Amino acid sequence: MSPRRATSGGLIDRSRSVRFTFDGQDFTGHPGDTLASALLANGVSLFGRSFKYHRPRGVLAAGVDEPNALVTVLRGEAREPNIQATMLEIRDGLKVVSQNRFPTLGFDVGAANQLGGKLIGAGFYYKTFMGPVIGPLKGTRFWMFCEHFIRRAAGLGHAGTAPDPSRYERMNAFCDVLVVGSGPAGLMAAKAAAESGARVMLAEQDARLGGSANWSGETIDAQPANDWAAGMVRELAALPNVTLLPRTTVWGYYDGNTIAALERVTDHKASPRAGEPRQRHWTIRSGKVVLTTGAFERPLVFPGNDRPGVMLASAAERYAVEYGVLPGDKVAVFTNNDGAYKSALSLREAGCRIVAIIDVREELSEAVRALAVRTGAEILSGRAVTGTEGGKSLSGIKMQAFNAKAGAVSGDPRTIEADCLLMSGGWSPVINLASQAGAKAEWSERLQAFLPPKEADGWVGAGGFNGAFSLEAALAEGLAAGGEPDGDTPAVISYELDMAPAPVFEIAAGGKAFVDFQHDVTADDVRLAHREGFQSVEHLKRYTTLGMATDQGKTSNVPGLAIMANALGKQIPEVGTTRFRPPFAPVTIGALAAERYGEIRPERLTPMHDWHIANGATTYSAGLWHRPMIYGLPGETVEQAYVREAQTTREAAGIADVSTLGKIMVQGPDAAGFLDRVYTNMFSTLPVGKARYGLMLREDGLVLDDGTTWRLGEQDFLMTTTTANAGKVMQHLEYLLDAVWPELKVQLTSVTDQWAGASIAGPVSREILAACVTGTKVDNETLPFMGIVYGEISGAPVMICRLSFSGELAYEVYSGAGHGTHVWEALIAAGKPFGLVPYGLEALGTMRIEKGHVTGAEIDGRVTARDLHLDWMLSKKKPFVGSMMMDREGLTAPDRLQLVGIMSLDNRPLNGGAHIVEELDRDNPHGSIGHMTAACYSPVLGRHIGLALVKGGKSLHGQRAFISDPLRKRFGPVEIVSHHFYDPEGRRMHG
Amino acid sequence: MVDQLSPLAPVLRPGRHALADHSVGVTLTETQPGSIVQLAAWRGEEGALIAAIREVAGLALPDGAGGGVSTEAKAGFGFAPGKFLVVDQDEGLAAAFAKAVAPETGTVTDLSHGRTAIRIAGPKAEWVLAKFFATDFSLPAFPLGSGISTVHHDIFAQIQRSGADEFDVYVFRSFARSFWKSLCHASEEVGYEVL
């Protein structure tokens, strides 16, 4: 038997054992245990070391509010730090290690920090890293050296560097009513809402539904509360319109009742099922949200309140009743309210000895006195705990007389032997989610707590969340929140307790009294911050880091405010409260990323993709598309491959996959007129069966995109865009049609995926087509430059347009995407006798640079049509989008960057992005007159060439300049030339 | 006539997968319709277009946003104001509509090669689809026969409910393989069979 496991009781499964390790040591527990309950049952009280002072810390709470007992879970190579032992269910094989200690938890050299406590108080970092203002170490350099060591000493667990192999998923859900929290109020609300026919979801962060019913020891409907809760859960689970989500923490409440929740799906399983995600991230859109999130018990702030063995009264009660674990043999209680008396009685009934109940209040009610008598404890009212004794675990407490009104201790201390101290400083409703939703909290003088507002948009609260701490009230409010305000609530037997606390938060008696346990913020730190001038609660938080640890101040916010208010001489509501922000509890990055992990973008593949891969293509991504870069032969470098491909294309023929070009069907009686408005040149005059190159501007007159548009019918146009701008152009056109010119009858459809495109270029391309195309001739007369014909290739219908990007005689062969590979293979076969080669993007880029065609590298959102020497495309006969803005002063200034060609004069490669300068200064690069946009080795010219945007443009043709690329250390002489390197008259493509 | 080559061909593995300890939660099928046609009506001409759909495809589309009908061989549904997707297992639907829809009524756009149709059916179909799309797939919100347009990251989808537990998802062909892989991955949790 474990040393602290009660002989009976608890909701754990005593028939089975679970084996796990903590810091390498083997332990056993039972299914239903958390790591905290299992370790406590094994007599472990030391869980970790504190953030700054490395003080020994035990477990303070029993749930999501735990600030101290943080551990690191090892999963294979992956490690997950800062997991609350109170939320971690044990399973066979679970491996856990403690944090922030060196070399071991029991003997930690960092504990020496406690001696220097005065030096590392509030604002330590802000003061320290300014560096000394005088002396030999003046300045920050020395302190930056120290910072490394200081930061290492401070902190919680550290993240691993191994990839997390776990699977995470995201899930979307919709419901009418989302109930957050499955305590008595939540169960009543869910049941009432479900019976009304609503779609209900019930999220509970713990493994077991039922909330306080699992440990309150009360009676509902003539049965123990936990049995009643289990019965309710069974009924709800059987309803088709109810979804129960245990182990699901609602962490974010966003606009429009969009709720973020994290479900721990397999963390508690020794062997998850195939395909199950470790965690599932839920985005729930709910018509109404019912907040039954209960309340957190608050610690009292007194010297030594962080010693292992000191815990919240309700937490101890929960360990005893729900887990059958006795947190101590000799238990003392320190409280400012009635609630702790019930906890004491529960512990007594579970088998603990209650040695003393110390209450700051002078006067106690009859009901409470009667309860106290039943615990067998010595009742010490009007007194306070002023210190704790023991090393790494509690051995005794010091107690003195206390005047609650004056907040002052007096008299001689008395020591009471105890190995566990229960404390209760009142209760704070868990209003975090309501606060995220925008609710302004209201201070209750009676409950000494912030309550949610009565009226709210989108949510309704019930039970402890509202400050209604009695079981009767929770059930009735839950029923009302579920939509049945007049329904009957089950009969209950519970204690009559007044949960309103005396307004005592701190016992000031010298020594470290902790407010924020996780960030090691003491009451003195708060006062120090005040003395140093921090008056606003927001500043206080940031300066002391109070409430800014991973627990988000669940136990520390209100005590911190109270101490601040006291220092300021103000009332708590005057000091204000801070707004809670998501997440309510830590969320793994993995769950947020979910399927967007690793290869995060979907692959977009052309119809011929598999052929490319099977035929030696090296691909790279262009946006989402995967496109062939080169089809390298064995032993070839990338440059050798693209030079061979481009050269062969210019000398014989090459074929490239151009399926990625954006394609938009523009249809309707107003289609031609619409194109006249959006292109800078005329399209209404384009005959059916012909294509035209078009240029589009943005509303501000800069170039948006270019491409060819084919007139397939009187009212049908096939517009092509660059691969990169397909989506942008579509949105631009849709906006104009929908929001600006709704009277135009034009229909736009993305048909990029409908067509497979193969560009076949080179002097023998016509012969290749003639060899395989049936149903049409392809001679110059039938298929002139920019003409379109329809035919078949190997039985598949094709549409062929004669246009050229490479400058050669060239055709684009379009077929249905499902026929793409079939047609491509037929073209390859037909081209074999003619020396046809497939070419990739590198060769395509080379040939377009030689030809001086612009692409996205030049159309960078800053250039005008004139900058690119495309002014011949600007129609003077009609207005078009951008026509009134393109002639503005700044867009026609003579010193604009304009397109030129660049030729390397040192026979070395050029780089895109390099600057062009008139005079070379390697040591102090300056005087840029422009930059390179693209570069390649030109097989035609036998030189390294490129395109550039340069001030002065054409006027510099024939001049010498330099490239200056200090990052890549490439400097050298170049000549500025025309961007038309190759066949400027276009004889080849018109031939 | 040349058959269409499916973009899923190299990754479609018929059979049961990930069934170690559960039954088949969903079945996944590429339905490979012969025709997928988009029809769009000019404003005020929606009735005439719906009449043309009834005449050509024999589908009586109900009024209202997203209204649709799904039969064994044919299906149609609205997916945007005045816009409909009509699908036929046989080829030739686009040509038939081109004759039947007058230019003053609206437009006909053939997408038979441009969209890939994937059917997801079974008791866990809603569950698996909910992993991808922020859309309410429950029967009251997504009635039988009706359709929606939605998106999963960069992947556009038009989805029709073809049965109580059955959905037809139309995605852009170029994304189909990526989507299929994700769909199989997401279905592992519930066990799946590829038909």
Place this chain on the structure above:
Amino acid sequence: MIITCPYCGPRDSSEFVYREEGGRIRPDQASTDQAAWNAYVYDRVNTAGEHDEIWQHSGGCRAHLRIVRNTVTHRIVSVAFARDHGRPHERRKAETPA
């Protein structure tokens, strides 16, 4: 945030993209009033409060929507098709057609 598209019904805001401030009139295509063009392209009111906006349901029906949204509270006051300039539209039907 949820935006109720007049065609598609309530959808997650991730399906929508903000395009433009609403209520701005583009000068006539043939207008040569440079000041009017400058104002159209560059001037925005940037309201703190109820703001007239044009969004596109880009991950749905792709219609442009005229949305009045409170930029302080994020509350959506109204949604209509942009091309209707505020005319109410029929909502998505919830019943299975007979």
